[in-house]
Amino acid sequence: MSMKKISKTGFGEFITHIINTDGNVYGVQAKTEAKGDRFAFGPLTSADDLRLDYDVTLSPPKKYLLPPKETLVKYEVGGGYESSICKCKSILIGVHPYDLVAIKQMDELFSQDEYDTHYMTRRRNTTIIACDVAKASPNVFASSMGTATVTDGYDILLTDIGGAYVAHAATEKGEALLTEAAPSAGDATEADIAARKAVQDKNDTGLNQHELKCGPADIPGLLEKGYDSPVWEEKAATCYSCGSCNLTCPTCYCFDVQDDVAWSLKEGARHRAWDGCLLENFANVAGDHNFRKKREARYRHRLYRKGSYIPKKLGGEIACVGCGRCVGACLPDIANPVAVYNQLLEETK
């Protein structure tokens, strides 16, 4: 598929065209804060608001594929059920490579074994315009996880090469969108492609604020030996069980399901909402029996899910993409997976 070059002015037109022709366009925007800008995906209404120079978003883009709360089925009380599947199309602009890896993992997890039509319908109706990272966030360690750059998982990937963007269309959808929305974009030259590669090469090693002292492939092995390591109790001693690490993570997808009815008490809906395995009652059953009662058991579970359990479902791929969000979100500063894995590595030496 094609590799095009879009000038910065042409880029504005490109985004404006998308905003004007497509319904739901979401892009990364600044959230003005007293202590400097922070970033979040939100409905994009003007090309000027798009900020592809961002470091990391507060929440990952998963909120558009697996919304914080969504309706699964609607029903009549005492009567029948009806699927509620959102078929709206949307475009996400500015997804970073590590978040793309996370989305790819979720795609696999929601489609393997039992096919989750709710997630998958949304996913298939979503066009992703990704962008290479222009600025490392304070906690990113994507380079350690091999997720700093990607070659697929997007429809279009944009790389800022200074005066212009190089746009790579990886799917037909992307190709069509590029032709339609950026008709003036010419093919990228050798030099442009070299400049693009330079950005990606830099990211491959440069997005590494926390350095994992082994390869990601070694993590399952480390965990196999580390189940009874003191690290779990040590770290979890100050865990609030607040689930911030779950909620900000692009690869966490556990959910809760609840019913609610209308005031008529005759009809209602069943929703699913984000949940977190660090929350105290996540594994509670009747009789107040909690299968992971201790903080350290829950804390350990999360890191095993990232580094061992989910990888088994994904053919080995580690379910931590190194975005570093949990590191920043954890108030007692214990959530950093790299710190745990490095400590396990130390212990096994």
Add this chain to the structure above:
Amino acid sequence: MSKNININVKHMTRIEGHGNIVVNASEGKVEKVEWQVPEAPRFFEAMVRGRKYDDIQTIVSRICGICSISHSLVAIKAVEDAMSIKVSEQTDKLRLLMHFSEQLQSHVLHVGYLVAPDLFGAPSVVPLVGVAPDAVKTIIGVHRVANQMSEILAGRVTHPITVIPGGFSKVPEEAQLRQLQDLLKAQVEPLLAIVDVVLSVAAGLPAFERDTEYVSLKRDGDYTFYHGDIASSDGPVKPVNEWESVANEHVVAQSTAKWAKWNRKSYMAGALARFNNNAEHLSPLGKAVADKFGLVKGCCNPFMNNVAQLAEAAHVVEKSIELIDELLADGVKPEEVKVTPKAGKGYAAVEAPRGILFHHYEFNKDGICQGANLCIPTNQNHANIQLDFEAFVPQFMDQGEDRLRQGLEMLVRAYDPCVSCSTHFLDVQFV
């Protein structure tokens, strides 16, 4: 008609908080007329001691759910006074707008939900849905917009979050203000419809007058709710930091709550007081509403307080629309607030929907509160309600016990008392 009257209303309904009415008359001779307040005392002034200056508004907001914005604002102003903090023009305007939202919300709630049933002869707004469904829906609609306005400015409807010493924790987005302005513009008509509904039953407001002193804030060229000095309709004006010598809170043997008096035995605070002191500065729409009811400056019928509230509701809608224009013209930006605590005393007054509200605090050098004195409008009105009662009962006694009781209840409601505000009511066991 019997000449014996025995009214004993325990825990009067459709007011905020608890109040009792006791009237005894035998053989046409009035023996006892009393307005009592059995609200549980909550001791806010004692409770704020030891708390940091930036927690004060969070605490005192809980004095009253209906006027929580006024309580927060007056507390913040007093804290700022104590620490010599100057706020930006943007902060001032946003606070004003927030304050307007409470006036609108509270007035619509009071006239629409609590007073209107009296005028329609219904026990509550619930059966009113059957009698005047459109009116009820209109009232609900305006009330909702007032609440949305609070939410945008205060962070939520009740107990504001965004007001902090020195400014705002979060300012509204310009797009939100634009939307709000549209909503407000759309409320003018429904508001006038409510006015017309009330007008259609206004004959039910008793013709009762008693020469009264009215106390409110006053500022040049402004129908003020937020800035200015303390003024009496009798003439005197005092700066806000002398409010304790205006309220002159005192305990009287016959009363159950602390009373207030300034130049006479009692005074009235509230919409009618503001109107009587500032009517010339009402917005055109506010004036038009007042005119419809023939409300003119100098009115001393306490029942007209409800009409003054309607005029104010119209006024704040119109003023809010203007204020949003001003804010948008300048652009709304987040401002970082830095406060260095220092020792000192702080005084402030604002107009709560139901009347002038005073706070006073003392802080040590670390900004820890050492003491407080708070005086709420309902407290200031108790003595006046009592004196109104004393004049009202002989005048309307012939109408029989039921109508008299109803009249007294309406009179109390006209003051829009907010008894739960009671920071320091005396608490009496009733027989």
Add this chain to the structure above:
Amino acid sequence: MSKPRVAIFDFACCEGCQLQIVNFEEEILDLIGAVDVVEWREAMSEQSTEYDIAIIEGSITRPEDAEKLKTIRERASILIAIGACATIGGINKLKNNFDLDEVKEYVYGEDAKMPHLNTEMTMAVDEVVKVDYKIHGCPIDNQELAYAIRCLLMGKVPVIPDYPVCVECKSKENVCRWEYGEICIGPITRAGCGAKCPSASFRCFGCRGYIDNPNVDAARDVMEKHGLTAEDLKSKMVLFGSKQGPTI
């Protein structure tokens, strides 16, 4: 089945929670379609001694209030406490940190000795009678109350969060108040409010009470990391959390 009869009562409080019921706006018509509101002093003149569900606002500060509450409990088959004053004692419990005689004297001066000024330690509703459900918050979130009432009508136990405010705060994509050095007690406070305060860039001050099992060690650790003391933390926790009982 006939509609359940609901009565709403208030004790020492600001009545802000009842105001949230008024703030249902049009939904109030749905509410009165689903239940019979037989008593609600703030908004109605109707009164009744017969009801199935009693909704209680406010804390108990006087012996006569405790007696009244007990009578209500006897009459109601379901009793719901709404708002911090009722569920945890709320702001009213700040008083309990002082000597009560001193408190009275501070506010009333010489008159403090008058017998009718009797006040006792503030109690949450469940310190006096059994409470079936608690709708937390100062003020309550009226949608949570609406949900809980619908659940009861369906014969279902309402699912009230037992996790901290941070959960909702994170899904709102707020910047943590701790990044500004503010003492936010969201990590130990029960969620359900939708993280309204941090969403308005203001620290959580704990109006919904603590979660079942707050991690005090973590709180201490975090205070240290931010160069603050346990006293600073206590000063914030005391606002709504004075002498707090269990929250569920």
Add this chain to the structure above:
Amino acid sequence: MCECSCADKKDIYLPALATVSKQELLNDTEMYLHLQLDSGEPLGHAAGQFVEVSVAGLGEAPISVSSSPTQDGFELVVRNVGSVTNAIHNLKAGDKLGIRGPYGSGYGIDELKGKDLVFICGGIGLVPQRSLINYVIDNRGDFGAVTILQGTKDYTQRFFTDELARWDAMDDITMLETIDEAHPEWSGNVGVVTTLIPKIDIDLTQAAILVCGPPIMYKFVLITMKEKNVAKENIFVNLERRMKCGVGKCGHCQMNGQYVCQSGPVYRYSDLDNIPEAI
């Protein structure tokens, strides 16, 4: 327009309707239901599988299918512990329920064929085991000796007593029962279910031991089995976990790497060796 091909995929969260054909309260807390899918199709379950039962407006609960696949329709037994289960207790014949599933792995019937079977059930643990017991009875020739041990806490909580008596009456089944605390009406064994184990005279080491009961029961049964030198490979346990989706997505039932709703609820005990969170 929707760009996906999902139209032809069924929604895994959409319950099918089933109608209650019979309902009976078995004791204070257990309700028996016989159901038929409205589609007329059989449920198509294997012994040991469960369904997600859905009561509109209240929610869903995972419930084991108690009947044998060889029977018509299907049966559930539900203990009222919370919202959904209470609502199920209020159902009458003719009422509708939502059903998703069957889910889970069930008992591996092929592996059990030809073996002596020992069922050890604690309280409501009888419910899922019963699906296999009745399957075995209907295919009696395929299996060796059958022993059923049933322990109940309290005499009044016993249920399916007629069926227990029927099994007891069968020549080719050994049926032993106990209650935890003595009761005037009860003349049988008193003590926890493990006290029955010494009373069976088959070679336990050659049998398949099938265990289902409350978490605490597993501990004691497994200790006894260890003493009796029963290999872990021959023990099958039926585990309970919190479940929301039943289809391996929501994460609630996960114990270490395993999703109980997919690889369980029945596990060969030796397979749990690497699953410290299992028991």
